[in-house]
Amino acid sequence: MKVIASSLRKGNVVEMDGKLYAVLKAENFHPGKGTPTTSVDMRRISDGVKVAERWRTTEMVEKANVDEREYDFLYEDGEGYHFMEPTTYEQFAVHPDVVGDDKVFLTEGIKVYLKTYDGVAIAIELPQKVTVEITETEPVVKGQTASSSYKPATCSNGIRVMVPPHIGAGTRIVINTEDYSYQGRAQD
Secondary structure (H helix, E strand, O other), X not given: OEEEHHHOOOOOEEEEOOEEEEEEEEEEEOOOOOOOEEEEXXXXXXXXXXXXXXXXXXXXEEEOOOEEEEEEEEEEEOOEEEEEOOOOOOEEEEOHHHHHXXXXXXXXXXXXXXXXXXXXXXXXXXXXXXXXXXXXXXXOOOOOOOOOOOEEEEEOOOOEEEEOOOOOOOOEEEEEOOOOOEEEEOOO
């Protein structure tokens, strides 16, 4: 299935030269002068080699036809990361290379989309927003306005996030899984 390059997102699977590639990062550049481009970092599924590719944003790219289903994360062990399909209770082990840096977001019961090709997991797509708890942050500085600055904070999963000054340790916040940016306080 052909799609325009600017629509590629992390977790998509692209077919080039007869090989499949999992998209790790996709960015669109719109310079003031010249042609807008899409820069994509990918991992070749067959051997794990990382490749960087750049296309014009309007160029057509072959998106591979993969099976994409929602799974619940169960646990991690020596075999890898284990997921369960909620309707059939079928369990699936995923190699740590496929999960990569996204492992910090895997908490028991989180729903993710697993992309499989010929019965092998090739990519994982996390929810766009995840709720985490702040474990450590700098104290509030008196006279600091909320709009002027953000301060570093460490989350329960070990990620460093920039948060507004009023957020303290123990506060549950929502962060974006793509760029680890603060989205707001959790509503629970």
